Structures are given as structure tokens and as C-alpha cells.
Amino acid sequence: LIDWGLEKMQEIQLLEFSMFEVIESMHQSLACKKLDTYRLGLAVLDQLNDEYCELTGQYYIPPMKTLDYYSKQWSAF
Numbered sequence: 818l819i820d821w822g823l824e825k826m827q828e829i830q831l832l833e834f835s836m837f838e839v840i841e842s843m844h845q846s847l848a849c850k851k852l853d854t855y856r857l858g859l860a861v862l863d864q865l866n867d868e869y870c871e872l873t874g875q876y877y878i879p880p881m882k883t884l885d886y887y888s889k890q891w892s893a894f
Contacts (some may be wrong), residue, residue: 825872832869836877837861843886847893855890862886 839862839882846855862878869877 821837823839829869829872832872833877836865836869839865840886847889850893852890859890 839858843855843858843862846858863883866876866883873883875876
């Protein structure tokens with residue numbers, strides 16, 4: 818078990834919550850056919866996922882899943 822401390826755990830939880838919110842927004846963008854909003858979500862998701870990796874040493878969203886999100890911007894619009 819890794820002892821990260823309370824502050825780091827809170828930061829990790831905030832990143833996880835934020836990524837969930839962004840993914841939900843991206844799904845709504847797909848449903849509403851809002852390509853610009855979807856692409857903005859992708860950029861934010863990449864940044865948050867990189868920050869998560871810097872803190873934990875692993876990505877929250879695996880790279881193959883990220884590629885799936887990128888492919889949707891071309892196939893769904």
C-alpha cells in the first residue's frame with residue numbers, strides 16, 4: 818500500500834472527479850453533435866490524465882481508451 822498523504826490523495830480524487838465530469842460532457846457533446854465542445858473536452862482530458870500520471874505513475878484513462886475518444890471525433894460527426 819502506498820502512503821501518499823491526505824493532501825495528495827485529495828488531489829488525486831479531484832483529478833478523478835474532474836475527468837469523470839469531462840467524459841460526461843464529451844458524451845453529451847457527441848449526442849448534441851457539438852464538435853468544438855468535444856475537442857475541448859479531449860484537450861482537458863489529456864491534461865488531467867497527464868497530471869494524474871505525474872502524481873501516481875500511471876494513467877487514469879489508459880492510452881488505448883484515449884485513442885478511442887479521439888477516433889470518435891471523426892466517426893461521430
